[in-house]
Amino acid sequence: MHFTSEQRLDDGVIEREFTLGEIPGTLWTPGSASASTPAPLILLGHPGGLDKMYPRLVGRARHCAADGFATATIELPGSGDRPRSAAAEAARADLRRALQAGEPVGEDIVDRLVLPLVEKAVPEWQAALDALLSLPAIGGPVGYSGGVISIGTRLSVVEPRISAAVLFAGSFVPRALFEEARQVTIPLHVLLQWDDEGNDRQQALDLFDAFGSKEKTLHANMGGHTGVPQFAGDAAAQFFARHLK
Amino acid sequence: MHFTSEQRLDDGVIEREFTLGEIPGTLWTPGSASASTPAPLILLGHPGGLDKMYPRLVGRARHCAADGFATATIELPGSGDRPRSAAAEAARADLRRALQAGEPVGEDIVDRLVLPLVEKAVPEWQAALDALLSLPAIGGPVGYSGGVISIGTRLSVVEPRISAAVLFAGSFVPRALFEEARQVTIPLHVLLQWDDEGNDRQQALDLFDAFGSKEKTLHANMGGHTGVPQFAGDAAAQFFARHLK
Numbered sequence: 139m140h141f142t143s144e145q146r147l148d149d150g151v152i153e154r155e156f157t158l159g160e161i162p163g164t165l166w167t168p169g170s171a172s173a174s175t176p177a178p179l180i181l182l183g184h185p186g187g188l189d190k191m192y193p194r195l196v197g198r199a200r201h202c203a204a205d206g207f208a209t210a211t212i213e214l215p216g217s218g219d220r221p222r223s224a225a226a227e228a229a230r231a232d233l234r235r236a237l238q239a240g241e242p243v244g245e246d247i248v249d250r251l252v253l254p255l256v257e258k259a260v261p262e263w264q265a266a267l268d269a270l271l272s273l274p275a276i277g278g279p280v281g282y283s284g285g286v287i288s289i290g291t292r293l294s295v296v297e298p299r300i301s302a303a304v305l306f307a308g309s310f311v312p313r314a315l316f317e318e319a320r321q322v323t324i325p326l327h328v329l330l331q332w333d334d335e336g337n338d339r340q341q342a343l344d345l346f347d348a349f350g351s352k353e354k355t356l357h358a359n360m361g362g363h364t365g366v367p368q369f370a371g372d373a374a375a376q377f378f379a380r381h382l383k
Numbered sequence: 384m385h386f387t388s389e390q391r392l393d394d395g396v397i398e399r400e401f402t403l404g405e406i407p408g409t410l411w412t413p414g415s416a417s418a419s420t421p422a423p424l425i426l427l428g429h430p431g432g433l434d435k436m437y438p439r440l441v442g443r444a445r446h447c448a449a450d451g452f453a454t455a456t457i458e459l460p461g462s463g464d465r466p467r468s469a470a471a472e473a474a475r476a477d478l479r480r481a482l483q484a485g486e487p488v489g490e491d492i493v494d495r496l497v498l499p500l501v502e503k504a505v506p507e508w509q510a511a512l513d514a515l516l517s518l519p520a521i522g523g524p525v526g527y528s529g530g531v532i533s534i535g536t537r538l539s540v541v542e543p544r545i546s547a548a549v550l551f552a553g554s555f556v557p558r559a560l561f562e563e564a565r566q567v568t569i570p571l572h573v574l575l576q577w578d579d580e581g582n583d584r585q586q587a588l589d590l591f592d593a594f595g596s597k598e599k600t601l602h603a604n605m606g607g608h609t610g611v612p613q614f615a616g617d618a619a620a621q622f623f624a625r626h627l628k
Contacts, residue, residue, distance in 0.1 A: 355603065356601065360600075372621075
């Protein structure tokens, strides 16, 4: 992990860009975090494209920092400046075509788009976690927050250092992930936008039902994919405060 | 409205029992409420039987009082010491029989049980509201919190003094109420226990979908009918703090 830039934001949050091999990422730490008082960490999931997502990511990072959390994110495979996969691009084009035609999105499209992404991204998040937890200002426990919900689901199963997750049900989920969902046991807080244009509501409810966690909460709100209300963000922050402190 | 008893609880909350005609009820006011600083009011809905429900009702009342709210409840028609309706008792027996046999609960049973209850209870809650809002320690705005969700739905449509509602999706809902749900426009916070033994989950999700409110939130949690977790109660309190203050 090599830090490539560092700046202090107006609220005292320290923002550092880094690379982990070929993968770019960003780490935000509260001004108060130090080797003597390391901050618990929340991994910020997103749909890919760090530059485009920056305003929303930094907003989430500031909110978390105000609650005493460090946050970090990395670019997804095939997004931003990372090399594209021809197969994923073809699957994405098929998905777009189906959505524009108002057709149901076939399982094969979802599988081709999401399964290779999960396969590749999850070990990268784990490598990032290795590097991040070796920093003196970062302590445990660790949470995962956001989409892609299939990545968050797999991480919650295979990564024992993640103790709680806020999962955003805003993307299509391969059937295979439903089986994995049953193996999740950490506390979950699932966000669903009831009228999300690029999401299958019934599938999201089925996935919520499938999670094996004894403590799981679904918060459904009105509006489209990007319309998560401020109070829903506050509730997610309270979930992490309950479980990561 | 005649007050029949008054006591100050250990946290300073004043609990007063009253009768409104033949209907018994209870009013809780924060120790700080007075004619010069009247408290906003939350009506506490429940499934009937004030005596049996008292421990849970007073718990909710204390929680609300700590947030500065007065709360009040009245006995439901056919519950507690109020005269039974033979038709409602017959419907209740049919419901119990269907549930015990693991059979689907027919629409006719739900209609016979719930529709007359809504017809009778809603004007009683409105009469209670008239009396309560005439007390100097009680101000507006007013919220409704709890079940019976069909009563809360009808009240939200017909009673303009209610500005926000926390509705507990824990009872069967007549089809006719789904049409009324579309007419609800106030902010709603709907609580659903995912594995509620006496509730139809899909029907609850359909009812949530039907509500016409622009701001509506569904909070689904694990566990049975009475297992609403503490943090879900806190979230409902925050909803009222946002809308009634």
